[in-house]
Amino acid sequence: MATLDKYCYYFGEGNPSGPGAKLVLGGKGISLGVMTNMGLPVPPGFTISCPTCQAYILSGNKWPKGLEEELDTYIARLEKDLGKSFGSTEDPLLLSVRSGAAVSMPGMMDTVLNLGLNDAAVAGLAKKTGNERFAFDAYRRFIQMYGDVVLGCEHHDFEKILNALKAKYSIKGDTDMTVEHLKELIISYKEYVAKKTGAPFPQDPKTQLATGISAVFDSWNNPRAISYRRINKISAEVIGTGVTVMAMCFGNMGETSGTGVAFTRNASTGIKEIYGEFLTNAQGEDVVAGIRTPLQFSQMTTMGPMWAGISAQLVKIMETLEGYYKDMVDLEFTIEEGKLWMLQARAGKRTGAAMIQIALDLIKEGLITKEEALLRMDPAKLSEVLFPMFDKKAAKTVIGKGLNASPGAAVGQIVFHSDACCEWAAAGKKVILVREETTPEDIEGMVTAAGVLTVRGGLSSHAAVVARGMGRTAVVGAGCCHINMDNKTLTIGDRVYQEGDYLSIDGGNGEIYDGQVPTVDVEFGEGFNQIMAWADEYRTMKIRTNADNPADCAAARRFGCEGVGLCRTEHMFFEKERIGVVREMILAESFEVRSEALSRLLPFQQSDFEGIFRAMDGLPVNIRLLDPPLHEFLPHLEEVDYIKTHAKQIGITYEKYVSTIRSLHESNPMLGFRGVRLGVLYPEISEMQVRAIMQAAVVVQTEGVVCLPEIMIPVLFSDKEMARLKELVTRIAKEVMDAEGVVVKFKCGTMIELPRACLVADQIAEHAEYFSFGTNDLTQTTFGISRDDGSKFIPAYQENGILPTDPFATIDQDGVGQLMKLAVEKGRSVRPGMSVGICGEQGGDPDSAVFLCKLGLSYVSCSPFRVPGARLATAQAAIKVMQEEKK
Template identity: 50%
Template sequence: MTKFVYDFAEGDKDQKDLLGGKGANLAEMTNLGLPVPPGFTITTEACRAYLAGGHEPEGMAGEVTEHLTALEKTMGKQLGQADDPLLVSVRSGAKFSMPGMMETVLNVGLNDQSVHGLAHQAGDDRFAWDSYRRLVQMFGATVLGIEAEHFAEALDEAKRAKGTKNDLDLDASDLAKLVETFKGVVREHADRDFPQDPREQMDLAVRAVFDSWNSARAAIYRRQERIPADLGTAVSVCSMVFGNLGMDSGTGVAFTRDPASGARGVYGDYLQNAQGEDVVAGIRNTMALTELERIDRSSYDELMSIMATLEHHYRDLCDIEFTIERGKLWMLQTRVGKRTAAAAFTVAIQLVDEGLIDMDEALRRVTGAQLANLMFPRFDRDAAKELLTTGMNASPGAASGTAVFDSPTAVRRAKAGDKVILVRRETTPDDLDGMIAAQGVLTSRGGRTSHAAVVARGMGKTAVCGAEELEVDVRAKRLTLPDGREVVEGDLLSIDGTNGEVYLGEVPVVASPVMSYFSDGFGAPEDDDLVAAVDRIMRHADDGRRLRVRVNADTGEDCATARTFGAEGVGLCRTEHMFLGERRSLVEALVLAETREEREESLAALLPLQIEDFTAIFRAMAGLPVTIRLLDPPLHEFLPDYTDLSVEVAVARERGEVTQEQEDLLVAVRRLHEQNPMLGLRGVRLGIAVPGLFAMQVRAITRAAATLVAEGVEVRPEIMVPLVGTVQELQAVAAEIAQVVAEPESQVGGEPVHHQIGTMIELPRAALVAAQIAEVAQFFSFGTNDLTQTTWGFSRDDVESSFFSNYLDSGIFGVSPFESLDTEGVGELVEIASWRGREVRHDLKLGICGEHGGDPDSVHFFHRAGLDYVSCSPFRIPVARLEAGRAPL
């Protein structure tokens, strides 16, 4: 029979699938002998069964009873027992941490009787009533689905009646009254009484946690973080410990090192006389964890020692939640902590230097996405700017935009194309879509561990938190500074998440240090820990990777840039860009040519220009392979738009001013007009239809190469024929190439210049008949953009703006197949073609030149598929190198 419930002592940290992250790590800490309040975890499997069937799975209730009874025995008291109640928290915990996205209910087991028992046992009436009012409030909001506002208003009213703003000023009798009011709120809005039966409270809370997996905000978060929607959450039932038992009690959160920079030290927030959520919600201002040393030396020392134990055990930066109950420390949660991109690199290297992990592990712990993040620009230090205030540097980056004060407005304005900065006193999980829409987030309350900070870091979004000088008035859509300055909705703001500074207006940006490191050709870093860490990890990635990384570049200049970024050749040089601009008229003449002479004249005019193009590229890439794709797009792309021209000619005719040239052009444009140009006269089809075109390009390539070789430059041209569907096409072009290569100007010392002939694989048919094609082709380059279009049968230009967002929202696509390779479909074709091609030609060179060459997941796939290289745009090269190094691990 399936086991649905595990005691904390039964699990370990590797059981996140089953016990959720929280449950697995509570188990791990329990088994490490750390002070964890006893409890048990109901599995994600139970949750999945519940969500699928609409009720708890058979056997679960019995197991819960068994574990509860055992817990009661350990604790020496029963759940909700009138004279001395056992209280528990019912906590959500999914495999991947989803901070604040799902529900937790504290103090379960309190009722009208046991509240007195608790008061008596603790010798503290106020504490007991405070705990009870929290239970009714949390239970009402999360389990019974009552608007949290109703409770918040009643609480505000109680404080107002007392003439205070601080909930600590409410005494036992105020809180007892508040409990009555809260129970009235429950009756009014949930149509039932607050349940007095402790077990019913617990069972309903468990069910509410299960249900919270499918809450709207959890679903949004999962989509953003690409977390699968069908995992479900585990539920941990944990005996309560109390941070609200007076000033010698409290609750806190901490990181074992700075999650923003990776620096070692004591990072955390602590709040005296408080329970659970109070710290994270930023409700009261917290104190820095370092102050705990002064308040409670022995708990502080124990905490430091536990944190050291955890770092050594997890061999990584951890974050923790803890509570101190009358001087006794309890651990309530730990996990490998979320961190910024910069901290990911610096922490990994620190851990290597501390001997906790090796370089392979360090490389595993950073990602291409994080590296890309570090290459973003920063604010220009030297630019004139008006500092408004400084807050906590919660999540790095440089963001500018118009200030907005609520999430719906952020979403609306972002949809309209505005860049916005979301300004809040503090954020809640309801602000999630606003945070996603914004360039950055600014809050006036809460620290480095507040909701805004944690979520922003997870999303890689810039955030400044706890800018306490700011008076944020969300209703009036305005923030005010002590000196009277004001920012209203629509004003421009800039926030620097790296140092916490907030500026008025838009501040110009400059290259980041990591970007400078790459563009300077990996200058040896000296005083910058981050750049030094990136440097060491990049070198390790380069040492270990099999995949070469080439660039998609069309000019000598781009090639030179790419070389400094580490490009090992050109994987795709598109020649169509060379046919634009002032050369367009030459192309037009070529298309309109009616006789062979006319055609050859325009080709002859294009030849020297193309020679120049290729010379520049070969020179920049001396010693490295350069793959040049012969002209690919349909010719009409170089001519005027059919509709525009028809109108122009019609008007001219009307006026009797039409010229023969205009008429001829219209005829040609009409002749070349296609319904589906993507599937039309393009690629190799064009080369065959327009005699001399490909020959001219090949002539330019080989003559440029011959001249450079004569100068002593090493040149390695690879001539690539696009859109081949059958080997006969390639044979026809290869014959044409052979003739050109035999021309004296294409040779050096009576020998043809060294070159290769290959093809793109971008049609499913080509992938399937790869064995035949490989008889002629010396290399394949997978054009995964077109291959994705032709495999799926949709046109990228059309579908991305029409139904894709719908597909992504409804989960039909986890991610766009143009962004990350569809490994099951398109990837299968890549593997088939590689396999069949290499059977015929064992040294067949294989590469990929679609956008996917710079996508981390896709790079890992290409490694597994046995490709020789990936090719991507110049700025993606470092990312591709890093991921190519991670792929074999």
């Protein structure tokens, strides 16, 4: 690692600028420098750079050579500017030490305020300010924060001590504590620290500062920061936080002091109105922690001339900052005895609805262009406009957390089996299906459930994929949950839930709440439609949907899809009236018996396709022939009663039934007897499916529906497989069309999901009329990682920088992406301009969109509720590619 020339940057002086500045100073350091140069009231200070933190981490948590000396220089500069001395016992300079990464990570890392106080300095501060209560209040705050962040003492232990003192003296609020109460509290705090750490509370300010800075560096790798980066897909290549060291300003000096947070526009609705809260006689953590009920920003003007003047000053500053950022700004401020100080400014977090409204307003105000508006928007946040949301005003008790697999808010009574889910839902109950993990047999339960909660599985697991496809809220991989199927109980922490108890789950953030949390419906209107129209102007790829039934097709079409990119025919087999016939077909000992069972399945399949074709009138429908291995359709060996009953119904012995189940068991089903291999060995299965597709197309076409079926062969690795199935498809299609005297325009293509298929794509393209990348399986077979089991270690790989992102969420461009590039080039060398799409869940991922756009894909396909986000993401990708080309 190269030696750094400079570690610290005084606010506004010689600070880096340009696109890479945030990687040096972090967001907070940039904002403080900007505000200083604007002449806004910012406490003097400096930023220790993000690369300094990176050097610290990479050297095993050691300060880089020269940092200590440079720090002394900058502290001396602060002392000179303020006329105070750090470590003085008469007029001490106190410091705020705060984190500030290049990527906004609110609340994830640590802060230490009031640093520099000790037993002697607190007395000097009291004398200098003439405010003894303020001085000792600042000291008790410092001991608690430093003890928690630096010394490893438990925050809740400090709270216990504080609450015990309040109870002892019948004190209601923190501001009601007298000087004597605070002195007693400080003694108790120091006693606790000494007992916990085995050493007295540190009295040397220089030691406090060094250890405080190191603690903020260390907080880059605390569990919540790691989780935040993983969840928000912040690249592992971004390492380290900046640290701002600035003079303390005190909002806890009495009723002419205070602290607050404000937004220049309403962060919930996007309306252009100041939206904020503040507290008098408080420091910043009081607002965040909710210790006291804050006042609304609008109340400031009613509190007397001084506060009205502060309000007017803040409004003017907000206008200045909005003009600079050309966006809604989130700012933090402190008032010290009537003097306003600005502590931070940044583009504010907002809801999906606010994101749309703010973008539209900024365009109208001439601050940004359409392109800038589209590039700023978060495609994932569009889901907030489509799904129900929990009422933000409602009280919530978070009891656990998993992976945010499918957005929305779900409230219901928990059940542990798919059958119970169907029964309870039929009785009019809202239910949440709770499983260790879901299987294809859970499909009916998932259809009827309000939400799905699983203990295991990743973001591309069965539960996640199917839930997204159906628009069901889902939280998966919730390892905090423990299911006892015998007792039908769910344990989360110290809470035990019986079947029928209520839970609420948030598929947007993965949180699990106790009981019933109220929800609100969010409707999208003109603003949403306008953003989508603009996105459609720019995007070069079409958007299709992964849908297996007419309802999902209709939903996706409402959201603007342009066809079905993946219809999974196996999902149609699991309904109650069909699964028995499917099993009879699998268990058949002769071609005749198998064909008879298939003839009974055909009407079901045909009916399904008719509904889908009607819903997608005029749009292409890409239908994948049977993909999973046959054993997935058979019951588990433990289901003895069912097996005996069904065996008797179909005329075979129990032993034969069990023998077939065992014979079809596979050690690695993902790489086993599935997909095209079923069609090669049992062509009658594929023939039935093709006949059902074509007969459905003929029926709806005679109704006036424009039907454009695409028949896709899965899991092939050879042109010979493709040639054989292409002949089957063409033959059956011709038979149906000749018999009915109707011509249906159809295509036959393949899903590219194995590395070998990419390598011989030109050979396959001799027979396949289109390609569709199945990137879930292509990722599995390229990495040699199961998408369901990978969740056990992929997060750790991300944390350790081995994987920058989860490859099942974002396309691995260096490996999987190169195979895709090769397949596109080879395929189109044989069939120029052939349609190439993607139907893996990565197709809806904004971070993959630019790569797919450069690849020249014809379309991306995603679950219905991700269609709007995909429309926006592909528009952003097209704009970025266009901008790159202009350069």
